[in-house]
Amino acid sequence: MDVPLAKFLVWPPFYTLQPNLDTQNQQLSLWSQVILDYAKNNKIYVATIESFDRVTRNSELNRFLSEEFKDMLFKHMKKQKFIIAEGLSMLIFWQKPETWAEMIYRWASNSGRIGTVETVEGLVSGDETTSEEFYGMPVNYAIEVLKTLQKSKKAEMFAVGDSYAVKFF
Amino acid sequence: MKALMEQKRMKELYKKKGSEMEGEFKKNLKSQLQQFHQSLESFITNNRAEINKNPNLRQEFYDLCREIGLDPLISSKGACSDARESDENTQYYNDIAVQATTVCLGLKNRTGGLLSIEDCWKWVNKLRGQRHSVPLSDLYRAIDNLKVLGNGMTIIEGESKMILSVPMELNLDQRGIIEAAKGTGFVSYDMFHQWNKTRFDKAVESLISEGMVWVDALPNGKIQYWFPAQSLMSS
Numbered sequence: 001m002d003v004p005l006a007k008f009l010v011w012p013p014f015y016t017l018q019p020n021l022d023t024q025n026q027q028l029s030l031w032s033q034v035i036l037d038y039a040k041n042n043k044i045y046v047a048t049i050e051s052f053d054r055v056t057r058n059s060e061l062n063r064f065l066s067e068e069f070k071d072m073l074f075k076h077m078k079k080q081k082f083i084i085a086e087g088l089s090m091l092i093f094w095q096k097p098e099t100w101a102e103m104i105y106r107w108a109s110n111s112g113r114i115g116t117v118e119t120v121e122g123l124v125s126g127d128e129t130t131s132e133e134f135y136g137m138p139v140n141y142a143i144e145v146l147k148t149l150q151k152s153k154k155a156e157m158f159a160v161g162d163s164y165a166v167k168f169f
Numbered sequence: 170m171k172a173l174m175e176q177k178r179m180k181e182l183y184k185k186k187g188s189e190m191e192g193e194f195k196k197n198l199k200s201q202l203q204q205f206h207q208s209l210e211s212f213i214t215n216n217r218a219e220i221n222k223n224p225n226l227r228q229e230f231y232d233l234c235r236e237i238g239l240d241p242l243i244s245s246k247g248a249c250s251d252a253r254e255s256d257e258n259t260q261y262y263n264d265i266a267v268q269a270t271t272v273c274l275g276l277k278n279r280t281g282g283l284l285s286i287e288d289c290w291k292w293v294n295k296l297r298g299q300r301h302s303v304p305l306s307d308l309y310r311a312i313d314n315l316k317v318l319g320n321g322m323t324i325i326e327g328e329s330k331m332i333l334s335v336p337m338e339l340n341l342d343q344r345g346i347i348e349a350a351k352g353t354g355f356v357s358y359d360m361f362h363q364w365n366k367t368r369f370d371k372a373v374e375s376l377i378s379e380g381m382v383w384v385d386a387l388p389n390g391k392i393q394y395w396f397p398a399q400s401l402m403s404s
Binding site for chain 2: 001002012018
């Protein structure tokens with residue numbers, strides 16, 4: 001039982017940062033969902049704050065999120081681990097790194113890659129994975145994902161020249 | 170080459186047959202589920218007393234209902250008014266009251282505990298399903314019956330009837346603001362020119378702190394105050 005997100009997006013006060021902290025927390029988590037949905041639908045892995053201008057402003061309503069609001073929103077998303085900041089850009093995890101990691105590991109085990117070495121680049125843009133959901137993922141994004149596999153001892157990453165390779169266990 | 174084409178043709182044939190079988194299977198399953206749904210419904214109606222008496226049975230039964238998406242609280246209003254029937258009626262109103270409470274509490278973090286009776290009605294009927302929908306007047310009576318239990322759920326009378334599901338009293342100014350938001354869903358100070366600014370701000374701020382009102386800062390500097398209950402909740 002809840003109000004669909006689409007209704008909030010055409011509701012004017014949704015664009016003003018709320019003074020009541022409980023309401024504000026609700027608002028931030030609703031907005032996080034808006035951002036993640038947008039990133040997912042448009043396959044945005046790496047973004048800047050401006051990447052989301054199309055959702056954070058509504059010209060029909062003549063409303064937009066203030067700089068202060070956007071700042072809080074992305075801080076909130078970082079805290080919730082939806083975002084990892086990387087220099088001036090951010091990696092947007094519309095699926096948790098662990099979920100991506102599972103997908104990659106499943107592919108590796110289904111295709112007999114356990115024990116072999118793959119380059120990270122080949123993994124996300126090679127001919128072998130074109131039909132996988134993780135195909136097209138940027139290398140630096142994939143590295144964050146593979147870190148979680150490394151943590152659970154299912155893979156190990158190492159540098160080869162100036163690129164990265166991974167071995168699955 | 171020919172063998173390859175034949176192989177391809179067979180593959181397509183299999184695929185077609187496969188999706189046909191899948192469709193048939195889904196259809197069967199659906200009608201079985203429907204039948205089960207119906208038998209369960211008549212089971213509720215016939216064995217209500219037993220279900221209510223036996224807590225183990227009740228728990229198992231509720232779990233089962235939840236799994237197949239049936240509201241266990243379906244009862245109908247009796248047509249006659251002898252003693253037995255009036256018991257049934259009590260059950261009927263109690264069930265609606267429980268459903269209304271479920272709706273109000275379920276939406277509470279979005280509305281601050283305020284909900285128009287019409288919206289509550291729509292949600293209750295959604296919960297009950299079309300076949301068991303109830304008239305608005307019965308919902309009104311069911312909630313009104315809850316009055317005896319204290320001030321957990323009250324109806325704010327006025328041009329637009331609102332249900333208040335938090336234990337608080339609304340003062341006249343707060344009620345005036347809620348009333349004024351009817352239709353548009355928001356108020357602004359210029360709608361209250363007969364009030365001084367402090368009086369307006371005090372009332373509005375108290376509603377904001379209850380989570381009943383959201384602030385909308387317009388680009389031109391004006392401020393409007395929106396009630397989710399009056400602008401966001403209609404399902």
